[in-house]
Structure formats: C-alpha cells, structure tokens
Amino acid sequence: MTKKRDRLQIIHDILRAIQRKNGVIKPTHILYKSNLSHQMLDEYLAELLTKGLIMESSTKSGKTYSLNPKGFDYLNQYKLIVDFVDSFGLNEA
C-alpha cells in the first residue's frame, strides 16, 4: 500500500468511527478506533476540519466531532475514490 492509500484509508476509518457513534464522537474514541498516535490524530482532524468533512463542537465534557454532509459523501463515495485513484495512478508521487 502506498502512503496515499494509507491516508485515504485512515480518513475513511476516522469518518466511519464517527458514523458508528451515531455521528458524534469524542477524540479519545477516535484515537482508539483509528489506531493513530495523538499527534497524527490531531493532524488528521485538522485536515478533515479544513476540508469540511467533519465539524468540531465544544461541550461541557470537552470537544466532540461530527460528520458534515461532505463526510457522509466521502464514506459513500469511498470505493469510487480508491478505484479512481488506483486506476489513474493518482497516488502521491
């Protein structure tokens, strides 16, 4: 697997973890489900927020993350993304 595939897979795993928790999840749960280091998770969450795939909310018990419509799209279109990226060699050079 290439770095790009890993990234697509990791993003998919994070979004799937949020979806399985009824669309709202705490960062500690994502950390557990995605099997990433704390630093890596922060980087991915920042990237997903920037790309508009997830939304951050602050509650009394801390931060939570939920899926945006674009995040749901990503999950629905994941097969297309991976197949298209592989078929046309769009993995990170």
Added chain:
Amino acid sequence: MVHTFFSPEWFLAYEMVLHFVFALITIIVSFYAFKVYNLVRQPQPKLFGIAFGLFSVSYISQFFLEFLTITQIRVIPIPILQAAIERFFDVLGIYVHIVLFTMGLITLTYMTLRERSIKTYSLLVLIALISLFFASNKIQLFYILSSFLLLYVLIHYARNYINHKQPNTLRGLIAFSLLFVGSVSVIFSFQNEVLYVMGHVIEGIAYLVILTNLILAVKK
C-alpha cells in the same frame, strides 16, 4: 485540421467523429477527477482533471473547426476563397489543438513529478510553447514533444502497476502505452499517411481502455 499536413482525405470524416468521441471521453474523465478532488482535496486528482479538461477542449475545438471547414467548402462557390477559408480553419484548428493538448500533457507530466512548484510548471509550459512557436515544422515537433511527455507519463504508470499489480493499474498502463505508441506513429506519418490513420486508431483504443477503467471504478 491535421489533414492538410498528414491525414488522407478519405479519413477526414472519420477523424472528425473520432475527435468528438475523444472529447466526450476526456470530459467525462475530467468530471470524475474533479468529483474525487472535491472529496479528497489532493493535488493529483485536480491536476489529472485539468489535464483531461484541456485534452477535451483541444479535441472539441478541433472537431468544430473540422466541421466548419467541411461545411464552408460546400457553401462557398468561389474556389480560391473556398481554399483560403479551408486553409484558415486548418491552421487555426491545428494550432489551438497543439497549444491546449501540449498544456494538458505538461499538466499530466507535472502530476507525476514529486516537485510541486508553479515555477517548475511554468518552466515546462514556456519551454514547450516557445519551442513550438519558433519551430519550422510545428506539427512534427508537437508529436515529438507529445511522445516524450507521454514517455514520462508512461514511466509513472509502469511504476504504479509495479507497486499495485491489479487489473485496473494494468489497464492504466496499457492505455498510456497505447497513447505513446499512437503519438510515435503519427511522427512518421509524413512518410506514410497510413501511419497517421494507425496512430488515431491506436489513440482511439487507448481512450476506450481509459473509459473502461472509469466505468469499472464508477460502477458500485
């Protein structure tokens, strides 16, 4: 229109249809590339989408100018004016195609590089376009340049196949190999016009393979 320079007259109508089909396939590929880009926001799908978008516009412009030439020939009764107009559309068609297609290929080649800098991209574009502008035989240089750019793209797809030995990566490799062979074939078409036809047929097969890859990726 290329036929003034290389293409046999009997192939003109077929060539026009082929350009229309190529334009359709490349615009569909471009559309899906941007759809993927919209979800992943990575440079590769965006550059791939831009490259295929440029290919599509180059084929569309060629198709329309070929169409205009054919219709103009029939409506203008004065032979000398007819010839002048045909020549004008010929030259305009080929130059628009050359510029857009070269930019598309450079974008595709740039996508395969590790380097991500506007300076590198603009350098490639400027070198190619200035060379084409001052070349005495622009069309032949265009096909030579295209073949070299396609060779670099081909190396990327060969590496992609080696890293992921799957049917879809093999189809990608076959498609770009065919585009390369088709382009090389056209370089020598000034010696034999059959090579021009062969180049276009090979190009057509390449786009069909690309379309197959796309359909299989899009299919749920």
